Amino acid sequence: MPKVLVSDPIDKTGIDIISQVAQVDVKTGLPAEELVKIIPEYDALMIRSGTKVTKEIIEAATQLKIIGRAGVGVDNVDVTAATRKGIVVVNSPEGNTIAAAEHALAMMLSMSRHVAEANQSVVSGKWDRKKFIGVEVYKKTLGVVGLGKIGSHVAKVAKAMGMKILAYDPFISKERADQLGCNLVDMDLLVQESDYITLHIPKTDETYHSINAETFAKMKPTARIINCARGGIIDEVALAEALKEGKIAGAAIDVYENEPLEAESPLRELGQKIVMTPHLGASTAEAQVNVAIDVAEQIRDVLLGLPARSAVNIPGMYPDTLEKLKPYLLLAETLGNLVSQLAGGRIDFLNVRLQGDLATGDSKPVVVAALKGLLSQALRERVNYVNASIEAKERGIRVVETKDASVRDYTGSLELEAKGSLGDHIVRGALLGEDEIRITNIDGFPINVPPSPYMLLTLHRDMPGIIGKIGSLLGSFNVNIASMQVGRKIVRGDAVMVLSIDDLLPEGILTEILKEPGIRDAYTVAL
Ligand SMILES: NC(=O)c1ccc[n+]([C@@H]2O[C@H](COP(=O)([O-])OP(=O)(O)OC[C@H]3O[C@@H](n4cnc5c(N)ncnc54)[C@H](O)[C@@H]3O)[C@@H](O)[C@H]2O)c1
């Protein structure tokens, strides 16, 4: 019988489901060294946010097939290490959406009416009514940062309470925001106009400390901020300063950069100005049953050799089909990611053109893979082969699929056209041999380059000296070029240049490139 380790508190309904097919050991609060020691015995691991599944634990896991996260965020799992080891990572993308949204709303109201502090005062024997004058949320402006599953629900309920909703989400269409009754604005306007700001975005390199001293300086002194998303999005030192100095009026925080929150955190010294809960967003009876069932069923299925429906690192398909299609799925994902970075965050149209042999088989997985790539900048590890189509639909992206088996320049090739906030762009790619990905065309310009983690693309006039100038400019910023290729349609017309570079481009260099005579456009792309 397979063995499953449950290392965080999980609702019994989940344990019962897994027990049908496996021996379940519940061992919570294990130190990391102990987990490394015992993990080789187990076929599956079930966790919440408490267990940090590090590379070391994954490397020690000799027979682990699946890690099940009973919740949304998989930022406590080294998903890259798991993928490399062929371990499926699954989560429950929607099981605690309502719980987290309601917690954000509860925090907003609690902060506005000093519920926690007033309760404490009554419990301690006092009857102080003057100290706890609150404010109403009715007719106030709520700025929702991140209009995904949780942000949308918060927006809907807050609207019903009479609030005016501003939203910032660079990956959501205006139509979707309109449907929710939200006014889609840029972050600066949201920060300046909102009476309340609530965060519902993932923690990524881009969002880390994105709410900082500069943000607080722009907020109204009467404004209040709520974070029930992820610790680290707000710079906690800057938040403590802003509250102390009266730059903002209040904060309600559920998640912290380090959890448990350090005893000496400056957030613990702010009295009535802050309401804090210990990461309780998903802690409702209903959500815990939802996520436990959702994830336990997937663990059971994978242990029985069936696919998982919410895998974050591999498609929910049968292994045979997956094995055959894998190189084309990776091609589709890469092209989706590339075209999304060219066409801009807010995409409203995608045409997936399958050519050659690719046009003759089942196109659905390829289209889904293209959508996964397209949404990966916005949703990171949260988008998977199962939810990519729904996520695209919810974002108002119209998807068209065309097939042409007569195109024969490669055995099978794939072309993606996306229309987005930065314009209309087309990319094409194919496989070299069995599985080597090549980008073969960008906006009609023929090229032949493998994708690389950091790339620079330019559209320029085909004229002598321009390549040298870009090379020297990169050199002056200490950027090392790994490879370079130029594609053009006619001599001395327009051309594209594709450079693979060793590191992320330093800030400011793109502006310098765009100043060069003959350069029409330039993009940095990370694949
Ligand atoms: N406190 C808790 O216990 C708890 C419970 C559940 C989820 N969460 C967290 O809540 C957050 C939202 O979860 P969700 O299920 O709504 O996710 P989601 O993927 O449905 O929505 C996230 C949204 O953020 C947007 N986004 C991405 N980068 C952005 C950026 N830089 N600026 C603005 N918007 C950006 C995306 O387009 C997307 O619409 C996640 O961080 C999740 O881990 C916390």
Ligand SMILES: O=C(O)[C@H](O)COP(=O)(O)O
């Ligand atoms: O990402 C999530 O689902 C939430 O942060 C909940 O985490 P928890 O399962 O540890 O409560």
